[in-house]
Amino acid sequence: MTSLGSRRWWVLGALVVILLAVSLDLTALNVALPTLAAQLDAGTSALQWIVASYTLVSATLLIPAGLIGDRYGRKKTLLGGLALFLAGSVLATLVSSPAGLITARTLMGVGSAAITPLAMSVLLVVFPPEERPKALAAWTGASFLGLPLGPIIGGWLLDHFWWGSIFFINIPVSAVALVLGLVLIPESRSATAPRPDFAGLLLSTGGLIALVYGTIQEEDYGWSSPGVWGVMTAGAVALVAFVVWTRRVRHPLIDLRLFADRSFTGGLVPATLMTFAMFGVLFVGPQYFQAVLGTGPLGSGVRLLPLIGGLLVASRLSALLVKRLGARVTIAAGGLVMAGAMVAGATTNAGSGYGLAAAWLTVAGLGMGLMLPASMTAAMGALSAERAGVGSAVLMTVRLVGGAFGAAILGSLLSAGYRGHVDVAGLPPAAAEAARGGVGGGLAVAGRLHDPHLLHSARAAFTHGMDLTLLAGAGIMAAAAVLAVILLPRRGATDPLGNGQSTHEYASA
Structure with missing residues (x-):
């Protein structure tokens, strides 16, 4: 050394x-x-x-x-x-x-x-x-x-x-x-x-990719298509096989016993749901700024700063609240704050300009900042020092998977809301299909045809789809708050592995 x-x-x-x-x-x-x-x-x-x-x-x-x-x-x-x-x-x-x-x-x-x-x-x-x-x-x-x-x-x-x-x-x-x-x-x-457990890797990766593929393709082909439900069924079967294999193999890819711990699962689940919702916000937000409000890429990036600023500020406050109130209350409060912000975003987007968007993005960032450190404290506090490395890897893995599904599921909801509301009446078939493909396609067709009606319709349709996405995200965050209360032990409960430390004390050490 x-x-x-x-x-x-x-x-x-x-x-x-x-x-x-x-x-x-x-x-x-x-x-x-x-x-x-x-x-x-x-x-x-x-x-x-x-x-x-x-x-x-x-x-x-x-x-x-x-x-x-x-x-x-x-x-x-x-x-x-x-x-x-x-x-x-x-x-x-x-x-x-x-x-x-x-x-x-x-x-x-x-x-x-x-x-x-x-x-x-x-x-x-x-x-x-x-x-x-x-x-x-x-x-x-x-x-x-x-x-x-x-x-x-x-x-x-x-x-x-x-x-x-x-x-x-x-x-x-x-x-x-x-x-x-x-x-x-x-x-x-x-x-x-x-x-390394390569068989477990193939089963888990194949199953997750199949589920994401089916979710994204559903908007184009519908649930009745074998290319959707067949692939998703195969993905679900692969994940079940992964769980069965993991229980039997000597050195599994993931130690499933981690999930039996209430503190670990109670921290992991809200953090994953928060990442799910955050990826949805980051997927639709820049498109809203550029396609609906007419900002450039740099302006769009700057307009995301309230979200990030709120996250950074509240992450400092989160540790104090965990110390005073416990991770359970802090996580639930953060989830409800974020849910309220997303409801506000869904009800104020249309024609409201950037001021209200900046306000609800700031509040959403505050909710994220409260939730994430507290969730990590709860989950990591359940682990002994010997299992900290494995546990943190599982935490990161599951959260990233949640983010991938957030972009897939909430993005599909955005697309469904847009396609169902954009008005393509009177357009040639090729132009109509391009306009239905997304707000970018709608704006491109409107510009090419000098069609102000289609331009307005595409922007309104995207805003409708974004509202649906934010409302779904709000529901997910409310569920995260409820699950934190249900899954996490009450404040003062000691580490179930017998370390004699509260979750906050262990994470802070």
Whole structure:
């Protein structure tokens, strides 16, 4: 350890740079969705896949990537992830179709799955215990910094360059991190790491992808189509098989016993539902700003700052409330605050301009900021030190899966609301089908035909679909609040694993 000397901080710099690139990429993409819809002729389903492909692949590979790194070498796996993320970013700047971009995003998701857990593992190996708090603080700061910078940087790039510029920024950052990693990061592995459960990986990944695919395709083909219900049934069967397999295999991909703990599940479920709803807001918000309010990409990114600001402010307050009231009350309060904000958003969007949108986005961010730290405190407080690594990986995985389903399900609801209300009467069949494909298609057809009626109809139809999406999200957050009350033990209950600490005390330690 001491032979690393001051190189440790260069290693940390490389890890922070790549984490910042990953977090910037995730948030910057949201402001690009309207641009992608227009320039790549991408309908709502294509936009859903552009978001969900990255998130779903990253989520399902997160745990096996960590196990592969532990067994075969953390440096090799991390650098392999960096190389894949770099290759995906290069491909994303070169493609000219939604299918090509979905492929690139999938590749980037595979790389991200290796980067996140292995970078943390390398950090813990490189830094001695007395220096880890500083290193972890820098690591956490990079992830938080990506939240406000992503929409702003992404919007500025889209205002000045072509749509692929939001991915081009990843290339020099990833390349620098890759070189620094090759030179500075030492190789390490675990002598006791089990062989990854590849059968469980195939069953879980296949099942989740099938369910997301069916959800997105339902809008185009309907529930009666075998291509929808057949695929979703196959996905459900694969997930049931995954649970059965996991109960029988010696070293499962996920330890299902974690979910039997009320504190762990009571923290995990609200956090996952919050991520579900948040991905829905981030999916529809930038499109509303650009398509309905007429802002540019940079303006759209700036208009998301109230949401992020509310989240950052309330995350500081959350720890104090957990200490005074307990995680149970704090999570439930955050869920109700977020639900109320989304109801307000659904009832004030049409013709209200940005002022009221900024208000409800701020309140929604406050609800998120109250919920997320408290949920993590509750879940992680149920774990012993030996199970903290596995538990945190499961938390991240399930939350990311929730985000993928949020973009898929709420995006499909948005599309259904739009298609059912846009007025295409009198348009040629090809133009009518293009207008029904999404608000971007409707605006493009209206501009091409100089049709102010269609322009107004497309904007009104999108607003209707967004209202449905926000109301559904409000219902989900109200359910999250109720489930937090039902699942979490009352304040003062000790860790069920017998550690004798409250959930807050353990998480704070």
